[in-house]
Amino acid sequence: MxxxxxxxxxxxxxxxxxxxxxxxxxxxxxxxxxxxxxxxxxxxxxxxxxxxxxxxxxxxxxxxxxxxxxxxxxxxxxxxxxxxxxxxxxxxxxxxxxxxxxxxxxxxxxxxxxxxxxxxxxxVTCGGQATIPIINAINRVVPVEYAEIVATISSKSAGPGTRANIDEFTRTTSKAIEQVGGAKKGKAIIILNPAEPPILMRDTVHALIAEGGKEEEIAVSINEMVKDVQSYVPGYRLRGTPQFDGQKVSVFLEVEGAGDFFPPYSGNLDxxxxxxxxxxxxxxxxxxxxxx
Amino acid sequence: MLQRSFEILDVTLRDGSHAMKHAFTEQQVIDTAKGLDQAGVSYFEVSHGDGLGGSSLQYGFSKVDELKLIEAAAGVCKNSKVSVLLIPGIGIKEDLQDAVKAGAKMVRVATHVTEADVAAQHIALGRELGLKTVGFLMMAHMADVQKIVEQAKLFESYGAEVIYVTDSAGYLLPHEVTERISALKQSVSCEIGFHGHNNLSMAMANTVAAVEAGATYIDGSLRALGAGSGNTQTEVMVAVLERLGYQTGIDLYSIMDVANDVVAPFMQRPQEITGSGLIMGYSGVYSSFLLHTQAAAKRFGVDERDILVELGRMKAVGGQEDLIYDVAQSFAVKKAL
Structure with a gap:
């Protein structure tokens, strides 16, 4: 071929x-x-x-x-x-x-x-690539009424383009949470953290689902999705376990890069x-x- | 009328949103706004605690849409102007345009103390819309003086008219405030402001230090209603600064009345320095983490002080409320082993 x-x-x-x-x-x-x-x-x-x-x-x-x-x-x-x-x-x-x-x-x-x-x-965006799979994993079990993502990246891994146009991240990610993730409404937040040594990219997904009671199926679906993403981003992983509180689901993630050209903390770029x-x-x- | 020595900016209806779990009603905002207007406050702030667009699962949903609150506040003011907070990464430019339509006359664009360059477009927009435009450097204890000056110069280059040193964690001590404000006075031509939190009971002392070092914008909140252990108490500040010989332009009895007759009755708890408030100041943690930390400690059965100390060690910045639950969960897992 x-x-x-x-x-x-x-x-x-x-x-x-x-x-x-x-x-x-x-x-x-x-x-x-x-x-x-x-x-x-x-x-x-x-x-x-x-x-x-x-x-x-x-x-x-x-x-x-x-x-x-x-x-x-x-x-x-x-x-x-x-x-x-x-x-x-x-x-x-x-x-x-x-x-x-x-x-x-x-x-x-x-x-x-x-x-x-x-x-x-x-x-999409780095935050979108890291979180939309999880929103989709929830949505394929129970409809997601609202999903919100918080991407925290190290200051060193945020380039001048991202910094000058930070609203573009928010807008584009929100739209993709709806169009690809399947949430009825989406919101995105990005935070830059200058700590040294630089922090790994962290992403949190908060979702409101149509009905409670399917916690186990949702957790299984999320775990399968994490494995799928790991096939091309090996450093993609859950932190702790998904948290359920009535119709609210919170999922914590971190993304370690492969270290090809970027240092491993730049999971967002990787x-x-x-x-x-x-x-x-x-x-x-x-x-x-x-x-x- | 005597000329004011500086502007006291009241943040009850914005920083206080944290302590109220973002549940201000329209009536509470109207009553507070009227009182501030009558007392002679030039600017006061109305927004979700985390600024425009802050209503979220991460920080708490607003009970009433902030635009409605801004409109209600602006509608009852004869002289006072409404300010809004905008944190790039949370709120976007459209949010500011909407706030202006609702009656906002000032914007404070806030970034972490080392990340001023994410605010260029928002500050430019503030000027374009004819707003009094302020750059707000949060968590100012996390950078040395040289870095703060560098970042303030960025804000100034984007068009900010006032630059704030913001002690979001209530960590700074008076000599550290003096050092920061003096350095900014020497290196930028903007006016300089100070926003304090009372986690170490230093808010008033820090405010006096800021004024004496040349700050001309000073934040306070009525009955200290604000994140963490609250802010510098506006009505007390008026009394203290008058005694120091300054002209605040604010009527003491009137500002006391709105604090005690309007704000105190709707406060959910006294604004005192609790165990976790103190630890926030001690370990340099963003004040709005307080109620989230208490909730996480309860949910996972861990000591809230341990969570806060760990967050300080990790150098968490404003907005990272999700990290609180992540840390609490990992402590609970360790404890169970």
Whole structure:
């Protein structure tokens, strides 16, 4: 089976970490890293590892479209809109790691294959990737009337884009809690903690469910879901056991990263790149199978 | 009328929301707002305890929508202006726009003391909407003076007109307040404010230290109604600062009346320094954790002081109420072994 060629736009931390994850894929071939700063660490690393590099951003990539089948965008929501228009018009598959949310939200354990026909898939947010599986796990047992997530990340793992546009996290995550998680109403909170040494990403899901009395089934469903997420984020785990209080369910999670490029405390960044790589891998398998 | 030496900003209807478990009624807000207006308070704050958008399972749902409360408060004021709190990560810009429609005239954008850069858009929006715009550095005991100055300069660069040193944990001692306020006075051109909590019984002493170091915005709450062991008591502060020779612009009897005749009757418990309040001040824990810690201690059968000391050790920041239950549960598991 042919491996699909991958381009990554954005040679920052996310793009660089993603490159290492693509290298491990059996269906993807790392092809080109696209940046705008020739001196960036990500571009240097890509070059050292023998990949093509484009140093003048999307314009440069558009001249070398033969290098890519699937393009990840790890820049900003604003830049992504422009990138996506050009790439989709050129017939490329686009996986969006920015909060632009042009294409449908994709969370691997919940709706991995659902939107593969779409040209652009959005990876929600780190908090969304960590918590929406749990909301879905509850919702498949008892309807979730309301779900709220609290993502606490170390200050060091929050990049300048996230910091400048923190409302985008809140809005995008809330929407995805409803659209993908299945909650009737969603809310998201993000907290930055500067403690040293940096804390692991923590996520809490609070949900109000339609009826009590199915605690055991919900707990089983959550545990199965945690195992599913662990298949691509091994450091994803429950803290304690799910807590039930009438119709309220609280679930505590922590996410330790794989340490590919980010330090392990940055579970928030790792779960984004791991989820994006997982989606691309499955997409590549389907596309390659269709070509045969 | 004599010129005021500084502005006393009353936070009863916002910080007090924590102590009231976010259950203020419209009538309580109207009565308190009228009293504050009549006493001559220029600004007072109305919001969920955790700011706009704070109504949640994490912090407690508001009994009455905060926008309704803001509108009710603004509607009865002749001179006083309503302030709102906005913590980026919890509330968003749309919440501020809604609050302005409801009558808010001031916004205080709050971040953890080291994270000012998440507030750039919200501060800019506050200015754009014509609000008096304040940057609020929470948990100010967790950063050294140099860091606080650096973060205050960020707030100033985004357009903040006032910058607060906020002792969210009631941990600071007067000489530490003096040090922080003086450093800010020297390095930024904004006005400087101070918000205290009384966990170590230092709120009034800290407030006096802040004023003497040059702070021109000072927070208080009536009967000290606020998170943890409460805030600097507004009506007492008026008396103390008048005795020190300052002009507060607030009528002592009127402010005492609203404290004792309006606020005291609806308080759910006296605002005293309890065991857990003291430990919060001692170990530097965010004051609004108090009632959540008591609930978690009861649920998991562990000592609330142990939970608080552990949270202090873990350097928990404001908003991490979920961590309280996580810590309590892990203590309960250890205890059962």
């Amino acid at each position: 042919r491996k699909l060629k991958v381009g990554i736009i954005g040679s920052g931390n996310i793009g660089t970490d993603l490159m290492y994850k693509i290298e491990r894929s059996d269906a993807l071939e790392m092809s080109v890293m696209v940046g705008i700063d020739p001196e960036s660490e990500g571009l240097k690393r890509a070059k050292d590892r023998g990949y093509e590099v484009v140093t003048d951003g999307i314009d440069g990539l558009m001249e070398r479209l033969e290098l890519v089948d699937i393009v990840f965008d790890a820049t900003s929501a604003k830049a992504h809109k422009h990138h996506s228009e050009l790439l989709v018009a050129a017939g490329k598959k686009v996986i969006d790691l920015t909060p632009a949310a042009i294409g449908p939200f994709t969370v691997p354990t919940v709706n991995l294959n659902e939107h593969f026909a779409q040209p652009n898939l959005n990876m 779960i984004m790149t791991a989820a994006a790589a997982k989606v691309a891998n499955e997409l590549a398998k389907q596309l390659a199978a269709a070509e045969v």
